[in-house]
Amino acid sequence: DAKTTQPPSMDCAEGRAANLPCNHSTISGNEYVYWYRQIHSQGPQYIIHGLKNNETNEMASLIITEDRKSSTLILPHATLRDTAVYYCIVEGFGNEKLTFGTGTRLTIIP
Amino acid sequence: GAVVSQHPSRVICKSGTSVKIECRSLDFQATTMFWYRQFPKQSLMLMATSNEGSKATYEQGVEKDKFLINHASLTLSTLTVTSAHPEDSSFYICSARGLAGRSSYNEQFFGPGTRLTVL
Numbered sequence: 001d002a003k004t005t006q007p008p009s010m011d012c013a014e015g016r017a018a019n020l021p022c023n024h025s026t027i028s029g030n031e032y033v034y035w036y037r038q039i040h041s042q043g044p045q046y047i048i049h050g051l052k053n054n055e056t057n058e059m060a061s062l063i064i065t066e067d068r069k070s071s072t073l074i075l076p077h078a079t080l081r082d083t084a085v086y087y088c089i090v091e092g093f094g095n096e097k098l099t100f101g102t103g104t105r106l107t108i109i110p
Numbered sequence: 111g112a113v114v115s116q117h118p119s120r121v122i123c124k125s126g127t128s129v130k131i132e133c134r135s136l137d138f139q140a141t142t143m144f145w146y147r148q149f150p151k152q153s154l155m156l157m158a159t160s161n162e163g164s165k166a167t168y169e170q171g172v173e174k175d176k177f178l179i180n181h182a183s184l185t186l187s188t189l190t191v192t193s194a195h196p197e198d199s200s201f202y203i204c205s206a207r208g209l210a211g212r213s214s215y216n217e218q219f220f221g222p223g224t225r226l227t228v229l
Contacts (some may be wrong), residue, residue: 043220100154
């Protein structure tokens with residue numbers, strides 16, 4: 001059973017903020033939310049992770065709802081190089097495995 | 111960030127032959143390495159987890175005698191596809207997890223992938 005649900009595809013205009021949603025309604029208390037992305041024919045790239053607080057780094061921001069049942073990855077100023085498949089993954093702290101779902105194919109439009 | 115390399119990036123082989131793919135962590139020691147397989151337009155599927163110096167743990171449905179994994183050192187893991195067949199054609203990706211100075215316990219660093227084509 002998939003732990004996360006993401007829309008299969010999204011478009012975003014270049015220069016605008018890209019907001020990628022993820023539902024994880026069955027998340028348990030010790031599970032983190034991780035985001036990775038995969039540019040075509042490359043290995044996945046780590047973006048960000050969080051437990052319950054909002055997080056920001058040089059790549060993106062992660063907004064987690066108070067009930068932790070959903071989250072949003074925000075790319076503040078999308079560029080053409082952000083076109084990729086974005087994976088939202090929920091895994092427990094200390095659990096080594098990452099289980100990839102189908103992800104969201106984000107296309108940045110010039 | 112930490113760098114993981116794979117070699118070769120692309121390989122074409124005849125049916126029945128064996129192919130070895132190398133995965134190296136270049137600037138950190140990888141206590142655990144993972145091997146994934148990705149078919150076209152599909153997501154990554156974990157094949158096995160390997161820890162240095164011990165036998166790999168294979169996911170359900172993955173034949174351990176067909177996909178031989180060796181994690182001989184903290185910087186190198188190899189995947190050998192034995193007696194390859196056309197249905198083994200896929201994109202094979204490794205990842206490594208270790209003490210790279212990052213705070214995320216579950217952060218994995220992925221290699222660029224190896225595209226295997228079996229004729």
